[in-house]
Amino acid sequence: MLPSIAALTCALLLGQEGGETMPPAPAPPLQAEADQTAPAPLPQTGGEPTTAAPRPQKSAAPVLPTQKWEGIHYCVDLPPTEQIPSGHYAAECDSAKHECRVAPLNELDASGTETDRPLERSQGCVVSQSLLDTLGEYRLLPATASAPPGWYRDEQGRVMQFNFDLHRRIWLGGAWAPRWVEGGAGKDNRVRADFGMDFEWPQGPSRLHRLTLFDTAVYLGDDSALDATMLRYEFRTEEHEPLVRVTTFLGEPARHDIFLNLGVWTEAMHLEKVRRDGARADFLALSTVHASLDLWHSRDLVSYVRVRAGPSVERDLTGRQLTLVPGAALEGDLTLDRDGFHHLRVEAEVEKVLLSKTVAGRVARPERLRLHAGYEAILLAINDQPVSLVLDGRGTWRDDLAHVPARWEWSAQAGLRFSLWAPVRRSAPLAGNGKG
Amino acid sequence: MLALGLTTLLLTATLGAGPSCTGRTASGEVFATCFEPDFGPVVGTGLRLGPGPAAIEVLAGLLLSTGEESRSKGTPWYNRHRLLLTETWKGEHTGYTFTAYDGLLRRHLEDGFILVPTARPLRIPFPFDVAVALKGGHLERRAWEGPGWVLETAQVGLLVDPLRANSPRRWLAVGPAASHVLRHTPNGTEHEVSPFTSLRLDLGWRSEDGWWTVNASGLAGWSYDFEQGTHFRARAEGSVERVVLALNDQPVAVRLAGTVIQGDAGLARRNEWTASAGIVLRPFAAR
Structure with missing residues (x-):
């Protein structure tokens, strides 16, 4: 799981630091708003990437937040990284909190590197130019893509059924x-x-x-x-x-x-x-x-x-x-x-x-x-x-x-x-x- | 610009890498060159060799092959159905077999796994596809054995496929099978069951253009008769077909087939072997 988080975080760092589509970012949001279970939110442009990256906790592995199945997921392209070379993500954004939960559109392997397999049982994403234009105003948080009812998606994006109807x-x-x-x-x-x-x-x-x-x-x-x-x-x-x-x-x-x-x-x-x-x-x-x-x-x-x-x-x-x-x-x-x-x-x-x-x-x-x-x-x-x-x-x-x-x-x-x-x-x- | 042109060329070449399924004569007429051997009716005839003199063999059936996405699991199923298969042979040892349904349903996963339902589900790699073999209503009648028949009412196999081909054209499924057989003689009807005490193997391969078709299947294990106890029986069947010509785009193939049976042929549970050579016509099989 940790490689997955690290891969996502690196991609988001690059996306926020050097992405051509990123307009100058406003002041960072309040830390208190961050999900307590998620990796630390990333600083915006001008911050030190090395200090901003989430530090793996050896005592208790952080759990990535999960996107909502009912939410609207927007297609977002971030600069390619070694782990996520395609740079394709789906983002679920909260305009009130000015933050987006971002998950790759493809599955990751055990080392956290993107594979060529698209996410199974995913709702995909829609393109919104208005969101892309204002994405720099949002804090990007690594997340796990959502899964339909009765299914669980792990940090690599793979789905598993955890709810079974033994009457069928x-x-x-x-x-x-x-x-x-x-x-x-x-x-x-x-x-x-x-x-x-x-x-x-x-x-x-x-x-x-x-x-x-x-x-x-x-x-x-x-x-x-x-x-x-x-x-x-x-x-x-x-x-x-x-x-x-x-x-x-x-x-x-x-x-x-x-x-x-x-x-x-x-x-x-x-x-x-x-x-x-x-x-x-x-x-x-x-x-x-x-x-x-x-x-x-x-x-x-x-x-x-x-x-x-x-x-x-x-x-x-x-x-x-x-x-x-x-x-x-x-x-x-x-x-x-x-x-x-x-x-x-x-x-x-x-x-x-x-x-x-x-x-x-x-x-x-x-x-x-x-x-x-x-x-x-x-x-x-x-x-x-x-x-x-x-x-x-x-x-x-x-x-x-x-x-x-x-x-x-x-x-x-x-x-x-x-x-x-x-x-x-x-x-x-x-x-x-x-x-x- | 040059790079763009090269990329476009490469992409076009890649997209067109599959077999072209249409030929063209010198005068511009088109004809089919690819076939789907698992779809449509099939009829055939040939010469059958085995114990005793050679016999003329006739076979007919209906084949269906589907690839569809599971609604409940969202992963592809490659299904092969064979319906109303009839095989009859005329000679000194006249007989026939009829199979109402024989199918193999295989669920393909790119990344098979075993889920251990802990608080946070644990995923262990499982490098097999899961397949189910279903067979129902297989009747065998041999006139030369006297009155009586053998009816396999149902056979179910729970199989795994290590090939895990993401294609309906290749499979190798093996696993335990259960079956129920009725043997009817003038003395009465015997029930015989094999409660997953048999091993079933099912293998298939088709070339991309459908010219070559290879099938093999095997079943070996113990069956229990409620009156007489346990029997070991085994049978293996195989066939190879090669399309040699097409009449109005309907492929005609040469077929070689063979069967080896130990302790399971006919009413008397004989040992037997047969070999046959003939032709089969598969109307509506042009792709």
Whole structure:
């Protein structure tokens, strides 16, 4: 970073000392107005360059101020220097303070020398002759160019995404996923490979759609298994009219609104291949439709806690029969931080198999109970594609397997997930100095 | 003035350094000399050699190549799509393959990196482009093997490209791949998955004028059958094409291709090799 600052400062020094386009400069502005985090402001014509250059502080590296993304950036040509041979800069000027934050239009390399790569994700600059005519009246401060919301630009001008929407991605992952069956001999050694695509889009401020395609988890090892859903679609709403208004008259009268934020949750072609204690069962849920009620959701509808319930038409591929499976779930999906790095998902789901023919070794109306708690955190990003740590705890109780006693099975899973796409969140902030 | 003239001359020469894509006859008629081998329909025929007698081979498909800027990341994607690819061969070992979609999507960065999300993000150099290989609906039917078929429903590869070419004409992508295959016989249908336990390689090179086209791909690794356990399989395919003439500006190329398969050919997971030579026509490929 220090070479970058030094390069910028040298260029600005030269620009202010010897630039042909620089008219005589007025008196220097007050030091108190300078950004406390920025390198020292440069003296105008007539000052001693050697004493004016910012001195690198060994104890704490100074942080360059950042231009504002919303601001107007003017094209400014300063005399070429060894570090910035093109002399092309973008300046963001404050006419009240009479100062301009100036950043090169090209990226710098590690030594602070300009490269031939223009800044990525930059708004560019506009030419203003009136500014060029009066530029000498301004104090020029080295700065870092701005970056769009959700992106961070370092001192070399390179942009990096620091805000990720994991509800819009294509993910591929793998995890260590041992399983313990209640009363079993020990743990089953298994690994999980997963894959899927998530899409999410708002419809106005009060409705959010979410679509998941090919959500697949393959468990390999002892008792290999498969859980795959071809399509899952849901939408949730934010109602503005309360369903019930409750007014209390204990003390001061107060009104309490109760909203009914309903939604729809559907699945198509959910295949589950179950293996336990040598028994095998395959279930294909052809279609599931649940009504959902949000108990809580965030303002942008992305995080929620809700209940949902509804029927499913299921094909028992092992028993070769069609069944009706009503189910209900309490679940939460929480994005814990502004930049989308931490996600918590919890779910408790119960199902009951109805209209089933008699199957030897199995109860007439089997039930399933599934528990799931998962945490996902982004560890790093490769070329702006996030790699996340996934921790999962799962428990299942079921008595729909013929000749297998109903028991709990538990699984603790830990792995990594690579996400493609993952654009910035719709609520992504602008980066300031440092990240965000 | 002299310097200005020289500079202008040099600049003009530099700008015109790319291949000229138009030829001109003595009578002034123009004709195309550059082609885009990854865009438009393709049809071809040739002679196929392998186990057993030689067979006549016919192939057809639709190719699309796009280079576009990612809306979410603002960096170029070089994408190559192959649609409805059909290859059939007639002889003692009659059969066909059909691929609904086969694509390679590569995101190019001038300066690849790994972001470590510390308070002030740390940027570590990562000298690779990231690419995704997608394949869906690959059906293989061999009449001589009896009733049954093999359907690769989906294959996904997560690849890195050390070449990092800022061009759609060169790539070398390698990385793990996952796939799901159905093998259907009168005895039932087997599911077979390879959960990123295979390595996929994809290589391509096209000359600037589109006269030469080289493709190579490979897949090797383990797949798991839910009923029968683990299998190792490998396959490598390659082809070279050279445009030799153009009919009404539509290029006709000579094509040499070969395939080597271990433990993955047909219903019986045979070992196999094939070699073929023929011609391909790529209408609408003139640039």
